[in-house]
Amino acid sequence: MRMIVDAVDWISRAAAYVAAAILVFMVGHILLEIVLRNLFDTSTFVTAEFVGYGVAAMTYLGLAFSLRTGALIRVNMLLVRLHGPARRAAEMLCVAMTLALTVFLGWYFWRQLARDYTRGTVSYSIAEVPVWIPEGLVFAGIALFGLQLFAYLVRLGLGDPPIAEDVGGE
Amino acid sequence: IEWDMPNEYNATSIHALGDKYFADALSQKTDGEITITHHFGGSLGYKSVDQFDAVADGAVPIADTFVGPLSGIDPMFLLSSLPFVASSIDEAKLLWEVARPYYEKIFEENNQKLLYASPWPPSGIWSKTPVIAPGDVKTLKIRTYDANGTITFRDVGAAPIQLSWADVVPQLNTGGIGAVLTSADGGAAASLWEYLSDFSEVNYASPLNMTHMNLDVFNALTPEQQEAVLEAAEETTEHQWQLVRERRVGNYDTMRENGMNVHVDDVSPELLEVLATAGEAAIADWLEKTGETGQKILDEFAEQAGK
Amino acid sequence: MEALVTGLVILLFIFFFLGVGTWVFAGLFMVSIAGLMVIAGFPEARIGAIVSKILYRSANSWELAAIPMFVWMGEIVFRTDISERLFRGLAPLVDRIPGGLLHTNVAGCTLFAAVSGSSAATTATVGKITTTELNSRGYDRSLALGSLAGAGSLGLLIPPSIVMIIYGLLAEVSIAQLFAAGILPGLLVSGLYTGYIALRCIADPGLAPPTGERFGWLGRLKAAGDLLPVLVLIVLVLGSIYSGIATPSEAAAVGCAATIVLTLLMRQLTWRIFVDSLMGAVRVSCMVCSILVAAAFLSTAMGYLHVPQNIAAAITRLDLGPYGLIVVLAAFYILLGLFLDGISITVMSLPITLPLIVQAGFDPVWFGVFLVVMVELGQVTPPVGFNLFVLQGLTGRPIGEVARAAVPFFMLMCLAAAILTAFPDIALWLPTVLFRSG
Numbered sequence A: 001m002r003m004i005v006d007a008v009d010w011i012s013r014a015a016a017y018v019a020a021a022i023l024v025f026m027v028g029h030i031l032l033e034i035v036l037r038n039l040f041d042t043s044t045f046v047t048a049e050f051v052g053y054g055v056a057a058m059t060y061l062g063l064a065f066s067l068r069t070g071a072l073i074r075v076n077m078l079l080v081r082l083h084g085p086a087r088r089a090a091e092m093l094c095v096a097m098t099l100a101l102t103v104f105l106g107w108y109f110w111r112q113l114a115r116d117y118t119r120g121t122v123s124y125s126i127a128e129v130p131v132w133i134p135e136g137l138v139f140a141g142i143a144l145f146g147l148q149l150f151a152y153l154v155r156l157g158l159g160d161p162p163i164a165e166d167v168g169g170e
Numbered sequence B: 001i002e003w004d005m006p007n008e009y010n011a012t013s014i015h016a017l018g019d020k021y022f023a024d025a026l027s028q029k030t031d032g033e034i035t036i037t038h039h040f041g042g043s044l045g046y047k048s049v050d051q052f053d054a055v056a057d058g059a060v061p062i063a064d065t066f067v068g069p070l071s072g073i074d075p076m077f078l079l080s081s082l083p084f085v086a087s088s089i090d091e092a093k094l095l096w097e098v099a100r101p102y103y104e105k106i107f108e109e110n111n112q113k114l115l116y117a118s119p120w121p122p123s124g125i126w127s128k129t130p131v132i133a134p135g136d137v138k139t140l141k142i143r144t145y146d147a148n149g150t151i152t153f154r155d156v157g158a159a160p161i162q163l164s165w166a167d168v169v170p171q172l173n174t175g176g177i178g179a180v181l182t183s184a185d186g187g188a189a190a191s192l193w194e195y196l197s198d199f200s201e202v203n204y205a206s207p208l209n210m211t212h213m214n215l216d217v218f219n220a221l222t223p224e225q226q227e228a229v230l231e232a233a234e235e236t237t238e239h240q241w242q243l244v245r246e247r248r249v250g251n252y253d254t255m256r257e258n259g260m261n262v263h264v265d266d267v268s269p270e271l272l273e274v275l276a277t278a279g280e281a282a283i284a285d286w287l288e289k290t291g292e293t294g295q296k297i298l299d300e301f302a303e304q305a306g307k
Numbered sequence C: 001m002e003a004l005v006t007g008l009v010i011l012l013f014i015f016f017f018l019g020v021g022t023w024v025f026a027g028l029f030m031v032s033i034a035g036l037m038v039i040a041g042f043p044e045a046r047i048g049a050i051v052s053k054i055l056y057r058s059a060n061s062w063e064l065a066a067i068p069m070f071v072w073m074g075e076i077v078f079r080t081d082i083s084e085r086l087f088r089g090l091a092p093l094v095d096r097i098p099g100g101l102l103h104t105n106v107a108g109c110t111l112f113a114a115v116s117g118s119s120a121a122t123t124a125t126v127g128k129i130t131t132t133e134l135n136s137r138g139y140d141r142s143l144a145l146g147s148l149a150g151a152g153s154l155g156l157l158i159p160p161s162i163v164m165i166i167y168g169l170l171a172e173v174s175i176a177q178l179f180a181a182g183i184l185p186g187l188l189v190s191g192l193y194t195g196y197i198a199l200r201c202i203a204d205p206g207l208a209p210p211t212g213e214r215f216g217w218l219g220r221l222k223a224a225g226d227l228l229p230v231l232v233l234i235v236l237v238l239g240s241i242y243s244g245i246a247t248p249s250e251a252a253a254v255g256c257a258a259t260i261v262l263t264l265l266m267r268q269l270t271w272r273i274f275v276d277s278l279m280g281a282v283r284v285s286c287m288v289c290s291i292l293v294a295a296a297f298l299s300t301a302m303g304y305l306h307v308p309q310n311i312a313a314a315i316t317r318l319d320l321g322p323y324g325l326i327v328v329l330a331a332f333y334i335l336l337g338l339f340l341d342g343i344s345i346t347v348m349s350l351p352i353t354l355p356l357i358v359q360a361g362f363d364p365v366w367f368g369v370f371l372v373v374m375v376e377l378g379q380v381t382p383p384v385g386f387n388l389f390v391l392q393g394l395t396g397r398p399i400g401e402v403a404r405a406a407v408p409f410f411m412l413m414c415l416a417a418a419i420l421t422a423f424p425d426i427a428l429w430l431p432t433v434l435f436r437s438g
């Protein structure tokens, strides 16, 4: 069990590195567009489109890692007042609810993704990007987030303490 | 019966006016049995490209959609955006009538019913200097709105630039771009005359919005209600094609009032020809994707238009 | 009436789902789904069809891209000695002003607002740099948090501004005029904040510890040199916008590139800092963007529930005079602001409120500025307030504490709205001079 849980952590971290790479790519793409427009009177023709994909992919791919490292905020009115087993039970309830939500979102988004894949839907820009590619990245992020929630549930069951909110001061 | 009806465009846009007209007609014909709540300006969260599936799945019962972006789902939807196929409002209407059965089929195959089409006023070139001769488009930094426009203007030696609509005004303000390809209507809505002085009616294309509804919702109506929906849709189509002519004249008046030079008759035939030739690549590309069907539509259109 | 009941039920859902302690973005999704299920009676499949479109559409957004990029820029500045230099440089400049370095929040946000078009990015970037420093120097935490929450929302009022661009496109109003109209009201708000901080610190000097240093003129001049890196960054980003090289949406990328080059030249940027700042940016951006996505879905749900339509109909029935209308609309926007983010509020309400405003004879450019102030109020009100979320994320303080700290600044912004209504020329003078003469 531990091994599976640790593997999910490892994948979450890897996905966050991908999200970070996407952020760098977005900056680079915009800089390229600026250079092309100002110096060469041309355009990549796809900046807004690709950067849009980047934001979506980055947001969802980084979700699992953000959850794991305590960066996703919550309204801590109830949780801070609870201790011991009550705290653990409340935490498990939150995780279970969020996991149910994630399964719901994931299932319906999967149907959208599958339809776009079989239909061969492409974007209407000059690049004609198959939309299952950016949608697939988003789905991967949602699926991984679900896995991470499941792993967290397991960890709570094994007696690990709840994730502490981390303000990222490092 | 209450329907929510999203539309990506503003409450004062020609398409929004059409939606209100349709809703009124429908409410009248059904004695208020069917009422529509409008969600203009994309306020329900959908863009046009999302609305095809949203209606198919019943997320919304009915929607008014700019169909150009749907070309990624079925290339047929690019027809009304093809450059220089229809060179006047009359021809655009004819093209719609010829292609209508094909559109209807696509919608039907996707659990939807096509109700009515609402045309955009023809697109033209908004610019800082007059664009009336072939030489004027060379090195023109122009914002285009779709792949066809990009290809067409690149081929005539202009510098097409892709920008989100929100970035257009700041870029005009600072001189990052010098021209915009859009309809007289779209440019007027953004007060482009504050930055640009000339508009050339080149009749680049007259794209369409279409209103489509979920087939299950339609089938669940009584025969009388179905009849009322179709009648109201027919009336709205007629109304919109009349309205677009008035909008065109009205837009030009507003533009002149704001100190713009509107070039209609003084656009040189050579410029139109150069642009039309460049646009042929886009048409050829479209024919490749749509095959026989596409050719059949264009042939039928050419025959009826006497071209 | 119907809208009121709907609003109350939504509020109950928010208290339940967020109160239990679910992650904010997930909780907002649950609230929206529960609303569509219970109030609108939508079947599960329809809700699934709706959410599968919105969760992708609202994240796949060019307009959002500035947030992660500015956040990254702030992370780099925070991890290199640019931020420390900023405070070293500012200390002698503000040591005679009551409140001292507390003014860095307001001044920093005002300056950065001219660079960034979003308030979340402004709060996150400036907050990343100032909160740790102010805390370690012993400044009053409540005043530090509150001024940051309030001043961060200047990102929307001082151009460039995403909300103004969206308003301009929807209301068919000149964006250039809107930008010009936002400048003086932005400075007004900034001035009110500065004055308030100074007054509080005069009344209670304990809120701002004395620096203990005395600076001669030479020392001041030398310290000003420490401000150079930040000034260079601001000039580069602003310059790229106003020279037309970059659009306001692209300016964030220019900011990142400039920060990287500058810190490399200063021999500050290591591979370690590069990676850490990037991962930090991913975490904060994920948090902010996922909540924005959820807020967009909540806005969609409210649209399906006809909340804005019903409220507008109710307002129309009241048949108010112009000032009455403004007061009621202000209340309406503050209510919406409890739940929604700025862009959602604008997109959702405008098709409904704009006709009322135009009919009552208000200048649409003026209303654009007024609306932005209203939207800014929503950024600092719980339960859904983005500046509060960002600050909670940055400092780890509970949201209740952050919200309480923001109360005086909320009131000051209300005061600014009142002044703006009484003297509309504060907004309209500049655009009139620049665009409407002759």
Ligand code: NA
Binding pocket: C112, C113, C114, C115, C116, C117, C118, C154, C155, C156, C157, C158, C159, C160, C161
């Ligand atoms: Na700003």
Ligand code: NA
Binding pocket: C337, C338, C339, C340, C377, C378, C379, C380, C381, C382, C383, C384, C385, C386
């Ligand atoms: Na709020």
